[in-house]
Amino acid sequence: MTVIKQDDLIQSVADALQFISYYHPVDFIQAMHEAYLREESPAAKDSMAQILINSRMCATGHRPICQDTGIVTVFVKVGMDVRWDGATMSVDDMINEGVRRAYNLPENVLRASILADPAGARKNTKDNTP
The missing domain is CATH 1.10.287 (Helix Hairpins)
Structure with missing residues (x-):
């Protein structure tokens, strides 16, 4: 059985997004x-x-490298024998929290360009989450 901690998944997503923002x-x-x-x-x-x-x-x-750091698309494959240790959030919520942390990291704030209700009010989410 694989055990994944909520904070580890969140931090992994945040770290990965920061990494790809400045390394080709x-x-x-x-x-x-x-x-x-x-x-x-x-x-x-x-x-x-x-x-x-x-x-x-x-x-x-x-x-x-570019001011527009794009739209985050995350593909997750979770096996049958995964246990979420101490998780209080859904997998979607954990990923969104990782995105939020990456885009609002004080040392390297990324440009948030995602709009909530893009066909209507067009309000920026300010953290690039859906």
């Missing part, structure tokens, strides 16, 4: 560098160099 995947960096080396156009080469420089600055400074 290694394969992307490698592909961009390889494309830079092959590129013949000076303007295109300069653009790729700027992307690589910005990516490094984001990784070292732990700041998002």
Whole structure:
């Protein structure tokens, strides 16, 4: 039986969102560098160099590469033998709390752009949760 603590799931979601806000995947960096080396156009080469420089600055400074950090989509696969240790929230609520914590982290506040009732009142949720 696998035991998952509520706070561990919440913190894992928050940590993952912070991580992907300022680190590009290694394969992307490698592909961009390889494309830079092959590129013949000076303007295109300069653009790729700027992307690589910005990516490094984001990784070292732990700041998002883009102001718009997007919409969070979480896929969860929970097995049959999982026990939630001390959980007082549903899995959806735990994930939303992780998103909330990630987007409101004082050291790296992310831009919340999700609207409640997008076809109606269009009120920003201020924490990027649904």
